[in-house]
Amino acid sequence: MSFWSFIKNITGFKQAQRASDKPPLSLKERFTALKNIPAFLKLIWKTNPALTAGNVFLRLIRSAIPLFTLYIAKLIIDEVIRITQSTGEQQISYLFTLVALEFGLAIVSDVLNRGTALLDSLLGDLFANQTSVDLMQHAATLDMAQFEDSVFYDKLERARRQTLSRTILMSQVLSQMQDVITMIFLAVGLVAFNSWLILLLLVAVVPAFLGESHFNERSYSLVHGWTPERRELDYLRLTGASDETAKEIKIFGLAGFLISRFKELSDKFYNDNKKLAIKRASWGSVFAAVGSIGYYGAYLFIIYQTINRQISIGQLTFLAGSFGRLRALLEGILNRFSGIAEGALYLQDFFDFFKIRPYIENHPEARPFPKPIRQGYTFENVGFKYANSPDKWAIRHLNFTLAAGEKLALVGENGAGKTTLVKLLSRLYDPTEGRILLDGYDLREYNPEDLRKEIGVIFQDFVRFQMTASNNIAVGRIEEKENFNRIQTSAAQSLADTVIQKLPGGYEQMIGRRFAKGVDLSGGEWQKMALGRAYMRDAQLLILDEPTAALDARAEHEVFQRFAELTQGKTAVLISHRFSTVRMADRILVIEHGQLLEIGSHTELLAKNGRYAELFRLQAKGYQ
Numbered sequence: 001m002s003f004w005s006f007i008k009n010i011t012g013f014k015q016a017q018r019a020s021d022k023p024p025l026s027l028k029e030r031f032t033a034l035k036n037i038p039a040f041l042k043l044i045w046k047t048n049p050a051l052t053a054g055n056v057f058l059r060l061i062r063s064a065i066p067l068f069t070l071y072i073a074k075l076i077i078d079e080v081i082r083i084t085q086s087t088g089e090q091q092i093s094y095l096f097t098l099v100a101l102e103f104g105l106a107i108v109s110d111v112l113n114r115g116t117a118l119l120d121s122l123l124g125d126l127f128a129n130q131t132s133v134d135l136m137q138h139a140a141t142l143d144m145a146q147f148e149d150s151v152f153y154d155k156l157e158r159a160r161r162q163t164l165s166r167t168i169l170m171s172q173v174l175s176q177m178q179d180v181i182t183m184i185f186l187a188v189g190l191v192a193f194n195s196w197l198i199l200l201l202l203v204a205v206v207p208a209f210l211g212e213s214h215f216n217e218r219s220y221s222l223v224h225g226w227t228p229e230r231r232e233l234d235y236l237r238l239t240g241a242s243d244e245t246a247k248e249i250k251i252f253g254l255a256g257f258l259i260s261r262f263k264e265l266s267d268k269f270y271n272d273n274k275k276l277a278i279k280r281a282s283w284g285s286v287f288a289a290v291g292s293i294g295y296y297g298a299y300l301f302i303i304y305q306t307i308n309r310q311i312s313i314g315q316l317t318f319l320a321g322s323f324g325r326l327r328a329l330l331e332g333i334l335n336r337f338s339g340i341a342e343g344a345l346y347l348q349d350f351f352d353f354f355k356i357r358p359y360i361e362n363h364p365e366a367r368p369f370p371k372p373i374r375q376g377y378t379f380e381n382v383g384f385k386y387a388n389s390p391d392k393w394a395i396r397h398l399n400f401t402l403a404a405g406e407k408l409a410l411v412g413e414n415g416a417g418k419t420t421l422v423k424l425l426s427r428l429y430d431p432t433e434g435r436i437l438l439d440g441y442d443l444r445e446y447n448p449e450d451l452r453k454e455i456g457v458i459f460q461d462f463v464r465f466q467m468t469a470s471n472n473i474a475v476g477r478i479e480e481k482e483n484f485n486r487i488q489t490s491a492a493q494s495l496a497d498t499v500i501q502k503l504p505g506g507y508e509q510m511i512g513r514r515f516a517k518g519v520d521l522s523g524g525e526w527q528k529m530a531l532g533r534a535y536m537r538d539a540q541l542l543i544l545d546e547p548t549a550a551l552d553a554r555a556e557h558e559v560f561q562r563f564a565e566l567t568q569g570k571t572a573v574l575i576s577h578r579f580s581t582v583r584m585a586d587r588i589l590v591i592e593h594g595q596l597l598e599i600g601s602h603t604e605l606l607a608k609n610g611r612y613a614e615l616f617r618l619q620a621k622g623y624q
């Protein structure tokens with residue numbers, strides 16, 4: 001497989017081609033997406049009812065102000081004309097009252113503007129934080145298999161990316177409601193004077209709205225279709241400039257290679273986007289011109305009526321002002337409508353993500369988890385295929401028992417299926433065929449959460465948490481993160497204490513290079529920290545996948561002297577390529593191409609003189 005086909009596979013590039021072939025969404029589909037708005041408003045309300053109510057209240061008051069301002073302006077002009085055209089002494093106190101009223105309205109409007117902007121930004125921040133938390137919480141409930149599915153991953157990516165656009169959508173929806181109310185106020189005023197003007201207004205605005213909607217739909221389709229490529233771009237950006245990859249990028253001289261692929265993809269996206277942006281701008285100008293024709297048509301009509309003395313000059317300013325305001329408002333509302341419809345489409349991704357349910361879920365009528373485990377595990381003809389390689393059995397026809405309290409070692413070549421087996425034991429996946437029994441009952445009958453509480457797994461590719469040394473060990477049992485004694489004892493048992501003693505900040509030292517003052521560790525030092533997590537955990541089944549691979553000979557020896565202590569009274573599964581480690585187990589299961597080849601104690605298997613004996617001698621020979 002070439003490097004690029006590999007990257008394309010892991011980033012789900014195939015989906016990209018399918019997605020970009022998708023026809024753009026129809027007007028109906030966009031209208032349908034609006035059904036997400038009520039649920040969205042509910043989410044905003046739930047984020048903070050007080051701020052939401054305050055926001056709506058201020059906007060309601062604001063929406064009445066333009067009509068009053070225009071009307072007072074009309075009264076002022078008519079009054080000024082009346083005064084200037086009359087002879088003799090004139091009372092001007094009425095005029096001053098009107099001006100003072102308009103001034104008052106201007107001040108109130110300004111304060112309300114700032115108030116809503118403030119509430120918008122506070123509510124927006126809270127909403128963004130809340131939805132990020134919800135996303136993380138939901139992602140945590142989902143299955144491993146779902147994370148390995150690229151369609152799922154695209155959904156997660158889109159749901160995650162749009163945090164900012166969701167806050168913008170929130171302001172848009174609230175402003176839309178405000179503008180609609182303002183428009184109703186103004187329209188009532190306009191109709192009271194001349195209802196024909198409303199028709200002219202629609203002629204001026206509707207074409208622009210349809211144009212905008214069309215282009216929003218195109219741009220959504222473009223962005224949507226590009227999700228997998230954007231994931232690839234993110235991957236390239238990260239790989240090309242990260243502390244974790246810098247070493248190999250330099251040594252293999254890969255920078256140019258990654259950059260050229262990045263440029264190739266990003267240029268393609270830029271060009272697609274550019275074409276659309278140019279079309280949008282050109283059509284936008286045409287529609288704006290149509291709008292202006294409508295507006296000036298109405299203006300001429302009002303001027304004509306004024307010259308014919310059908311309306312006063314005050315009415316002229318009121319009507320022209322109302323018409324201009326209404327046109328701008330309606331244009332804004334219609335344009336914003338397509339923005340909102342576009343946002344609602346993205347919301348669909350967001351809500352879709354929350355609709356994804358894990359297959360492996362807790363259920364109320366689950367069997368209580370046995371404490372202690374009495375019989376142990378039984379594998380009955382267990383077979384498993386990864387969802388992303390449906391043609392290949394990673395494990396097949398596995399039949400064996402793991403008795404309570406037994407220490408079982410798994411031996412086999414790379415890719416034989418050892419890690420897959422322990423993933424099934426900890427129910428990260430369910431078997432594709434056959435079943436795994438625990439104390440006589442299918443693992444599916446227990447709650448996965450109860451099961452996982454009783455299992456401690458240290459994976460080969462354990463996470464190097466960029467956190468303090470203390471937390472790096474505490475993650476083994478995070479409820480005990482404040483229990484310093486327990487952390488210290490676990491560190492001493494896994495030899496992590498020897499690493500921590502050398503750190504300038506001791507247990508509070510930030511580990512890893514990502515954050516300021518972080519100190520990185522060597523592979524073996526990291527492994528000691530990870531092993532500390534196993535000691536933190538008070539689990540009945542302990543699974544250690546290559547726990548000593550990165551340790552030096554002395555550390556490995558010491559770790560295994562303590563292994564008996566760690567696994568005392570517990571069932572343990574140990575994966576290792578080192579026979580010095582493997583031989584300590586009660587029984588050894590040799591796995592080949594996902595199938596059980598041999599099982600027995602070290603002495604039994606040596607006596608059998610089969611694959612285990614062959615591999616054991618091969619390794620022993622290497623040391624002679």
Ligand SMILES: Nc1ncnc2c1ncn2[C@@H]1O[C@H](COP(=O)(O)OP(=O)(O)OP(=O)(O)O)[C@@H](O)[C@H]1O
Pocket residue numbers: 148386388389394412413414415416417418419420421460
């Ligand atoms: N997430 C995955 N998706 C698809 N296939 C996978 C996945 N993980 C493992 N496999 C495949 O399943 C098979 C068994 O892999 P597994 O990781 O269990 O092997 P292993 O015995 O633990 O190997 P190693 O000694 O190299 O750690 C391999 O062919 C591997 O390519």
